[in-house]
Amino acid sequence: MWLYIARRFNLFFLTLGVLFALVLMMNKAMPGDSLVKLSGVNTPSKEQVVELTSRYQLDDSIINQYIAFINQRLSGDFGISLSSKQPIINEIIQHLPATIELCFYAMILALSIGIPLGVIASFKYKKITDHAIITVTLVGYSIPIFCLGVIGIMLFGLELQWLPVAGRINLLYQVDMVTGFTIIDILLSDISYKSLALRDAFAHLTMPALTLALFPITVVIRITRHAMLDELNTNYIKAAEARGISPTNIILHHALPNAMHPVLAQVSLQLSTLLTSAMVTEVIFSWPGIGTWLMSAIYQRDYPVITAGILVCAIFLIVISLVSDLLSIVSTPKRRSVRHGKN
Amino acid sequence: MPLLDIRNLTIELDTPQGKIKAVDRVNLSINPGEIRGLVGESGSGKSLVAKAIMGILSDRWHVSADRLRYNGIDLLSLSAKERRKIMGREIAMVFQEPSSCLDPNDTVGHQLHESLSTVDSGVPFFQRKQWREVRIRQLLHKVGIRDHQRVVTSYPHELSEGMCQKVLIAMAIAYKPRLLIADEPTAVIESGAQIQIFKLFKKLNQINDVSILLIDHDLEHIKNWTQTITVMYSGQSVESGQTKQIFKQPFHPYTRALLQSMPHFDDKLGHKSQLNALSGCIPTIQHLPIGCRLGPRCPNAQRLCVEMPKMQKSKGHYFSCHFPVSYDNNEKNHE
Ligand SMILES: Nc1ncnc2c1ncn2[C@@H]1O[C@H](COP(=O)(O)OP(=O)(O)OP(=O)(O)O)[C@@H](O)[C@H]1O
Ligand code: SF4
Ligand SMILES: [Mg+2]
Numbered sequence: 001m002w003l004y005i006a007r008r009f010n011l012f013f014l015t016l017g018v019l020f021a022l023v024l025m026m027n028k029a030m031p032g033d034s035l036v037k038l039s040g041v042n043t044p045s046k047e048q049v050v051e052l053t054s055r056y057q058l059d060d061s062i063i064n065q066y067i068a069f070i071n072q073r074l075s076g077d078f079g080i081s082l083s084s085k086q087p088i089i090n091e092i093i094q095h096l097p098a099t100i101e102l103c104f105y106a107m108i109l110a111l112s113i114g115i116p117l118g119v120i121a122s123f124k125y126k127k128i129t130d131h132a133i134i135t136v137t138l139v140g141y142s143i144p145i146f147c148l149g150v151i152g153i154m155l156f157g158l159e160l161q162w163l164p165v166a167g168r169i170n171l172l173y174q175v176d177m178v179t180g181f182t183i184i185d186i187l188l189s190d191i192s193y194k195s196l197a198l199r200d201a202f203a204h205l206t207m208p209a210l211t212l213a214l215f216p217i218t219v220v221i222r223i224t225r226h227a228m229l230d231e232l233n234t235n236y237i238k239a240a241e242a243r244g245i246s247p248t249n250i251i252l253h254h255a256l257p258n259a260m261h262p263v264l265a266q267v268s269l270q271l272s273t274l275l276t277s278a279m280v281t282e283v284i285f286s287w288p289g290i291g292t293w294l295m296s297a298i299y300q301r302d303y304p305v306i307t308a309g310i311l312v313c314a315i316f317l318i319v320i321s322l323v324s325d326l327l328s329i330v331s332t333p334k335r336r337s338v339r340h341g342k343n
Numbered sequence: 344m345p346l347l348d349i350r351n352l353t354i355e356l357d358t359p360q361g362k363i364k365a366v367d368r369v370n371l372s373i374n375p376g377e378i379r380g381l382v383g384e385s386g387s388g389k390s391l392v393a394k395a396i397m398g399i400l401s402d403r404w405h406v407s408a409d410r411l412r413y414n415g416i417d418l419l420s421l422s423a424k425e426r427r428k429i430m431g432r433e434i435a436m437v438f439q440e441p442s443s444c445l446d447p448n449d450t451v452g453h454q455l456h457e458s459l460s461t462v463d464s465g466v467p468f469f470q471r472k473q474w475r476e477v478r479i480r481q482l483l484h485k486v487g488i489r490d491h492q493r494v495v496t497s498y499p500h501e502l503s504e505g506m507c508q509k510v511l512i513a514m515a516i517a518y519k520p521r522l523l524i525a526d527e528p529t530a531v532i533e534s535g536a537q538i539q540i541f542k543l544f545k546k547l548n549q550i551n552d553v554s555i556l557l558i559d560h561d562l563e564h565i566k567n568w569t570q571t572i573t574v575m576y577s578g579q580s581v582e583s584g585q586t587k588q589i590f591k592q593p594f595h596p597y598t599r600a601l602l603q604s605m606p607h608f609d610d611k612l613g614h615k616s617q618l619n620a621l622s623g624c625i626p627t628i629q630h631l632p633i634g635c636r637l638g639p640r641c642p643n644a645q646r647l648c649v650e651m652p653k654m655q656k657s658k659g660h661y662f663s664c665h666f667p668v669s670y671d672n673n674e675k676n677h678e
Contacts, residue, residue, distance in 0.1 A: 125402070238399045239444035243458050243514060244431020247423075253457075254446045333498040334447055 001329060001336050008329075012322050019314050020070050027307045034058060038069070040079035040088065040304035078308040083300045088308045091293060096312065097180025098168060099289035103271075103278050105209040110216035115263070117217075118224025119256060123247075125229060133221065141218040145277050149211045149284035156207060163207050166286035170204075173197040208285040212278055216270060223266045227259035234258075261328055268324035272317050345372040346522055346554050347396070350410035354391050354578075356628075357403045365404075365628050366391050366578045370654070370661070371556075373522065378548055378555045380565040380586065382601065383575035384625045389558045390439060392575075393524045396556075397436050398426050413522070435520035437528045441508035445499035451510055452495030455479045458514045482513040487539045504531040512540060516547060523547070524556045529564070541568050562605045566590055574598045577625055577636040584660035594660065594667035596643045597621070635665070643668060 027037050036042060039052045053059060057068040072078075078088035121133040157165035168182050169175065175185050175197060182201045186194060231237065232255055240250050279291025286292065290309060297305035329335045354366035366388040373379050381389050395406045398418065411418045413429065421429070438444045446454060459475045466474045483491040486509040499507055508531050515523060525544070529537040545568065547553040559565055565572060566586065573583040574595065582595040593599040600621045621640045632638050634649035641648065643666045652663045 233401050235438065235440060235443040236446045238394070239436075239438050239511070240446070241399050241427070242397045242430055242436045242438075244427050244518075245457060246427070249457070254449065257448050258446065332448070334500045337498075337501065 004329065004335075005326065008322065008325055012318065015318055016315070017070075019311070019318070020073070021066060023307055023311050023314075024066055024069050026310075027303065030303050030306075032303065036082075037303045037307075038072075038079060040082050040302075042082055073311065078311075079304040081297075081305050082302045083297070083305075088305055091305070092290075092308065092312055093180065094177075095288060095290045095293045096316075098182075098287060099275075099278055099282065099291060100316075101181050101183070102205075102208055102212060102281065102287060102289060103274055105205060106212040106216060106274065106278070107267075109209060109213035110220050111267070113213075114217045114220025115224050118221045118263075119228055119251065121221065121225040122228030122232060123251065125232075130225075133225075137218045137221050140214050141222075143214065145211060145215060145280050146284060148214060149208075149281060152207050152211055153284070164200075164204050165207070168204050168288060169197065169201045173200060208281050208287055211284070212274070212281045215277060216267075216274055219270055220263070220267060223263050224259065227262040228255055230262075231255040231259045261332060264324060265328060268321055271320055275313055275317060344415060345412075346375045346377075346414055347371070347373040347556070348410055348412040349392075349396075349408060352392065352395060352406070352408040352411060354388070354395055354400070355405045355407075357405070360629075362405070363628050364578065366395070369575065369578070369580045370583070371573050371580065373554050373556060375521075375554055376548065376552045377571060378544070378557060378569045380569035380572035381556060381558045381575065382560075382562065382565055382572060384601075385560075386577075386625050386627075387575040388578040389575055390526055391578075393436060393526050393556065393558060396524060397430060397434065432518055433520055434522045434524065435515040435518050436524040437508075437512050437515045437526060439526045439530070441511050441531065442499055442502075442504050444511055445507055447499055449498070450495065451497050451499060451502065452479070455482075455495065455510070455514060455517075459517055478517070479513075482517055483510075485516070485543060486510075486513045487536050488513070505533060505536070508532055509536075509540075512543075516543075519551060520553060522554045522556070524558075526558045527560065528557070530560065537564075544568065562602065574601065577631065578628065579636060579663070580661075581637070581664070582660075582662040584662075588658075588660055594657075594662040595664045596641050596666075596668055597637050598662075599668050635663075 028034060030037055035044065035049065035052055035056070035058060038056050038058075041048055041052065044052060055068065055072065057064040060068075076089050078092065080087050081091060084091070117133055121130045124130045153165045156162045164170070173186075173191070173193065173196075175182065175189050175191065178185050178188050182205075183198065186197045186201060191197060228251075237250060237255055240254055278289070279294065281287065282289045282291035283295050290313065294306065294309040296302075297309065349369065349371040351368040351370065352366060353364060353368055355362040355364050369388070369392055371379075371381070371392065381392070383389055391400070391404075394400050395404075396411070396413075396418070398406075400406060406419065408419060413434065416429070418426065418429075445451065456472075456475050456479070459478055479495065480491050483494060488494055488506065488509050494502065494506065494510065502510070508528065512525075512528060515525075523544070528544075529540050532540065541564065544553075544555055544557075548555055557565065557569055569586050571584065572586050572589055573580050574589075574597065575581065576597045582589065582593065582598045589598060590602065593602055621642075623640045626632060626636065626639075635641065635644070635652050638644050638648045643664075645666060647665045650665075652665045654661055654663045
């Protein structure tokens with residue numbers, strides 16, 4: 001197991017290396033002066049030019065530039081934004097939690113709705129319930145996310161006026177930012193109208209999270225159903241049935257835990273799609289996350305912000321895939337004891 | 344009344360090309376307290392029959408039968424729940440490929456506990472866990488596992504195939520079943536321990552009156568431990584009767600070939616008519632010959648064999664062959 005984990009980390013660092021190289025190349029390919037694009041200082045003074053050139057080693061070979069670039073970025077210096085003149089790292093810290101929060105709730109929804117439905121469908125394989133679930137899934141799978149978001153806004157936001165259509169929380173509520181996650185911040189704060197603020201935050205969260213969750217829900221249903229069907233046909237399930245163990249017990253204690261491994265592996269692969277849809281969702285619902293931030297940067301041709309955004313999103317995904325891989329090793333007895341982690 | 348009574352059991356597989364009969368009108372019956380052997384080449388459908396009795400074939404398979412009765416109960420008309428009750432208490436099965444029959448994600452000990460939970464009636468709630476632990480230790484000792492401590496804390500992949508098989512046997516006899524179906528129970532167990540398992544079966548049979556359906560490739564085992572046998576070839580039962588009688592005088596050419604493949608068989612019996620081991624191999628279920636399925640491989644085959652032979656009976660000994668070996672000497676054969 002340890003050897004495999006070491007190899008997995010090795011792969012992780014290699015991927016990061018390639019990522020940085022690609023981002024640096026992309027940065028160079030964008031129009032404009034390298035110095036400006038890397039640092040975000042629009043009209044640098046003479047001293048600044050000298051200082052920044054040595055910091056990014058721009059007079060040196062491309063290899064040195066690459067190393068300097070990695071050093072800068074890993075030390076938290078992403079340059080400053082061309083449009084807002086703020087250090088980009090601050091903007092990231094401000095926006096990233098909102099995106100993570102949205103994705104997190106969407107993922108929770110996807111798993112808590114998708115897995116039970118997938119299990120039911122597999123249990124009722126080729127019966128009416130199964131067909132119904134699959135049909136609805138297919139419909140959900142085919143609706144584009146912006147369509148769904150706009151319909152939601154028109155129906156629940158404007159027509160029925162049940163839910164707010166934009167932002168994370170009503171500006172009436174003054175909540176200090178501590179962690180960046182609204183719900184946690186409200187709970188941490190010492191405001192007197194906590195429950196009202198919480199309710200408002202949830203109301204704001206409902207529609208974006210549901211919109212974003214729809215696609216992953218359908219994916220989780222399909223993956224779970226498939227994995228469960230595979231699992232239910234294995235010998236050990238048949239043997240357990242032959243021992244007279246109840247179907248509930250078989251599904252909950254044997255088939256489902258075993259089916260969870262392929263499900264989680266597949267779901268972690270789907271996270272990149274989730275992040276992309278999150279950006280679209282953020283723009284639709286004016287959710288102040290990385291997506292909105294990056295979108296406006298693209299409109300303003302704010303190259304330092306664009307590269308920083310891409311870098312952060314990619315690192316986020318790579319880290320998640322590493323974590324999910326490690327979790328899957330630790331939770332599988334067989335993989336835990338196999339030295340090379342094959343299988 | 345036989346404990347298990349099967350008439351014309353047919354098992355079909357759904358394929359994109361249509362239904363394929365993997366088991367065709369098999370007859371089998373087991374009396375209370377009887378040990379019956381079920382033999383036949385690999386792929387002849389023995390495991391399918393066993394799984395059909397247990398009712399655990401996946402829904403790609405269709406099981407039909409004129410009669411599939413256990414203790415007078417028609418198994419095919421039972422609901423899934425009623426059937427599970429019988430499987431839990433009355434019929435137990437030991438599977439082939441033992442390591443795949445244990446949940447890879449769960450300790451062996453937990454799976455043993457779970458198997459016992461259905462039978463712990465009469466023990467007060469708070470003592471059950473301890474009661475089960477004692478039972479598990481006894482059961483594991485019975486099947487020849489000494490280091491039970493290590494085994495119960497292991498995951499299946501940490502145990503050898505033979506060890507898994509022993510665990511599965513322990514689970515099967517934990518129920519004190521009335522009918523035990525053992526599908527090659529000792530194929531992966533070292534030969535010294537094989538005897539112990541068979542002795543255990545024999546003891547269960549004699550003391551607890553457990554009927555056993557023993558599926559085994561090793562004809563020595565069949566000869567030593569069973570009272571009656573059924574021979575299957577390519578999804579059909581071709582001969583059945585008393586073990587002693589069939590070993591002394593097989594009627595079906597296939598049975599005879601099977602017995603001749605046993606070492607020392609000829610020495611004991613002496614030569615009658617020379618018959619070489621059958622050439623070729625069992626036909627696949629997609630390409631079955633017309634008429635008698637042994638036809639292309641049968642040394643006795645004649646023109647009539649393109650018609651499927653009917654089951655015939657002679658002194659409690661059933662066989663289906665137009666030209667049985669060592670039979671025409673005693674009785675008149677039909678044309
Ligand atoms: N899941 C399956 N899908 C397709 N065909 C199958 C499947 N399981 C079994 N068969 C076919 O059914 C036939 C009987 O198989 P079965 O497992 O009963 O043989 P067996 O007599 O138990 O052989 P062995 O002695 O090797 O265990 C074989 O021809 C096999 O090809
Ligand atoms: S019926 Fe004919 S082919 Fe079939 S076993 Fe008998 S002799 Fe051989
Ligand atoms: Mg078999």
